[in-house]
Amino acid sequence: MPISPTALAQLPVRRLDTTDLLACADLSENRGWPREEHKWGLLLAAGTGYGIDDPDGDGLLTCCVVTSYGPDLASIGMVLVAERYARQGVGRRLMRYVMEQAGETPLALYATPNGQPLYEGLGFTEIGRSAMVKGHFSGVGPTPRITVRPATADDLQEVLRLDHEIFGLDRTPLITRLPAFADHLRVAVEDEAITGFAAAWPNMDTHVVGPLIARDTATAQALVASLAAATDRPLRTDVDVRHTELLGWLKENGLVTIADNAMMLRSAPALPGDATRRFAPLTVAAG
Template structure:
């Protein structure tokens, strides 16, 4: 079995399919992450997975997922290397392949402190930060009285129009999967106009809030409170740190900080769209 960095760097990278879901989940578990099979299933169908097979034939040695939003941007996520191959150049090998495959397309990702030096080496720069928060919502500090209701099928086109304006690119192929992926989908509506939307999707013992798109902080708070009222699970989400009022309010309601990661981009000075109305990604893996 190849073990030297030179031999590892020669292992082929292949496209993954939904048949690789369990192997991806096994690799997550190998690195101490939750298995997250529900999320893996979503990412492998909405995006393109890349993997390096373990030469011993026991599964995947490394993997990641790329979610494309056309020629303007693609998001990289779930970059994992098996523990026994860590710090041997495997992650660099996989990322160089993904960057080469992307060509002129700008790339974005959320980087942990451990991964950030590699991404900087590959030409990524930090454009903002996201704070991961988690906890049981206490309703200690009420949300503003912004009308929020469950989304219906008739809301889809309005959601897609708003999201394209805020995200800056078309996410139809991702957002149309939300009703099946999420347990709860809410819209904020004032005077017949949808001013925000948010989903809560199951992830192990939590509900992850994402995406969270809203006209302003008050609307974002109302959406979060509505989702919190719909579940008895702890909430988890990743909030752009520039949204200080929302983060402070969530912490007042029992949602505490877990980690802070760098939002990075390659081949663009900043992400497209309007960060002021983009509060949280669908998932950090897909943007």
């Protein structure tokens, strides 16, 4: 039975946790997205999920996840509304609730073309764009001659230090989960110093490259090439379009653009950190 707008507006928002993983994956599938259970597990463990239960007992009516980086930034991702409740103000209501919970904390997100008008109406501003590219890495042409090796436990503190420097905020809860979450974790090294790192984690039939943090484009290329050599799956990654050299190289090596998303921010003029060395996020859902 359809729910009236008044009744929808009165349904309570609740916190989600890892016990809600399958319900979140079901909602992804309902909207034509991949189930991405592996990614949902990370997001619900490292972040805070919010959702509204379907009053008919049919799973979640809507959900999202917020990854906090302290008082200076939080990222919103995986905003989903069940198809039968689409265009009824449910997503806007959930977003307003999350914004109230965030208070003065700046909020970031990646918006699809369909979702961007909603976020603009809520005070988010486009600050850039990201290209999602996917394909089998061909490895044509020379790879930069930069030393890349598998990361070890001894590298963790240096990886955390470098990530904090380049991302601009502490994301220890995410980075320390990478060894268990990713199938492959690589570091680039020069004179025994780590100059970049990247992970490849399983997502359906692909390996997602992210995060991709590197001193320069050549280092980013060497990290991607090393990860590609470790898998037979297609690669997928989300690259800030300002990194034109890296994007061009990826396309020369067989990856093609499959989506273009807006990078959006609310209550701050710009993201912290160094965008010139931040090539790809761990996942757009976590900023």
